[in-house]
Amino acid sequence: MTARTASEIAAGVRSGTLAAAEVLEQHLDRIAAREGEVHAFNLVMTDQARRDAAAVDAAVAAGHDPGPLAGVPLALKDNMCTRGIETTCSSKILEGWKPPYDATVVTRLAAAGAVVVGKTNLDEFAMGSSTENSAFGPTRNPLDITRVPGGSSGGSAAAVAAGFASVSLGSDTGGSIRQPAALCGVVGVKPTYGYVSRYGLVAFASSLDQIGPFTNTVHDAALLLDVIGGHDPMDSTSIPDQHPSLLDAIRRDVVGLRVGRITDLPDGADPDVTERLEAAFDALREAGAKIVDVQVPAFGYGLTAYYLIAPSEASSNLARYDGVRYGLRVERPDTNAMYSATRAAGFGDEVKRRIMLGTYALSAGYYDAYYGKALKVRRLIADDFDRAYEHADVLLTPTAPTVAFPFGSKTDNPLAMYLCDVYTIPTNLAGHPGMSVPFGTGQHGLPVGVQVLAATLGEPTMFRAAAALERAMS
């Protein structure tokens, strides 16, 4: 069977020409064949997926429409709550925890007829760029199993690239959807902050986290975002406005679209990556877009601002893992000793590193010098982007500086790992949308992603440009 897109699967299932159960079995077969070497999942939900697929087929047989994602096999990053089903964040501190509620995205996917096949591996609490920080072992890149899939949503990216699921969801705090999408050769979208509800997404850095899709096509990404996006009263940062349909947006061409080249972008991308970026500018120019030069002078300070703000928020958010209400407890005679022993045993090295960095940046005497200053840099970056978007409708950059790298090559040097996200981080700080589109290959025949950025709620324009890039590659 040829791999079908989510749009084709849903259309077939809704019209009764394709059985959801049959589609599911094809994906389960691929999981059985390759999951052992890829390790995309923390949990494969075979029985429940079979029940859900059968229910979709029964609905169609009874003359009902199961919804726009009817029968689409989908994988969820294991930091999204699923009621009664283990949700671990790839951390020992949450191992075995079964949430008492569903994340809003999970509820919306079920209502749209999607079939959840499993929970995917991640860097512990989404902290990392290679999925090597998982307490349950790394995920391998399905295109070359000696290399990382990127991170932190490496399992979700690998699941789609390996055909284990037609589509998946990840979360992106500093690039955790876009970077693994680039390294695995799939489409990955970080929507505007507030576009998708965070209710039931285990918090890492609450002012930066956002859920988004991994897909094989730009059309599928639009389909998925149209389902999961939109206001949710359970998330007080959810944007109240109605979002325009992205499926409508991608029908438009890019004639006259102003595509910005950031002339003061930080160096560091490999030549094979910048070559693909130049090809992307050429492709959009040929499709009728206008290429303009813009400056974002504070872009390069994003890394520092991010690695002060995100760990600060994390140090506060992760205070809840104290052995009292859920997850691991290491028994000690008094409460304070129990907290410290539980957290030391339950968290991995990178999580501890970031909690301590955040605790330090927020501590009395250092707050103004670190956290306070980082918040001001965040404003500079947002203001610089706003000025750039007066001259351009979208911006193009590399998604990641390199193609997928070998295991262990950055694990001893946290700063080198952090630099993987140099091009994706500023977007999270500004709250803007960004997406990675596969655009050919670089060294070793591995995929290269081009990043399309847009202003707040600029998703329709961003998707137009992404669709044009995809057409240029087909």
Place this chain on the structure above:
Amino acid sequence: MKVAKLARLDLAPDAIERTTAQLAGMLEHFADIDALDLDTVQPMTQPYPLQNVFRDDVVVNGLDRDEVLAAAPASEDGRFRVPPILGLDS
């Protein structure tokens, strides 16, 4: 050492030494923003300007108490059970 205590992390001495060196390296890199003039810049605390978000004043059910307590390491009489907080010699 002090930061680990504030963060409620019971770390071994060698882990503290390693982490201290790594954090020092990061803070050195983060000094790049000292070059910026930030005196007149307002801090940015949220990416999308929403204020005073209220829901309608209607009663909705919370989470099921038994289901929540079932996930706790220890519970008793409908409450979370923890080791003693007071009354121990420090």
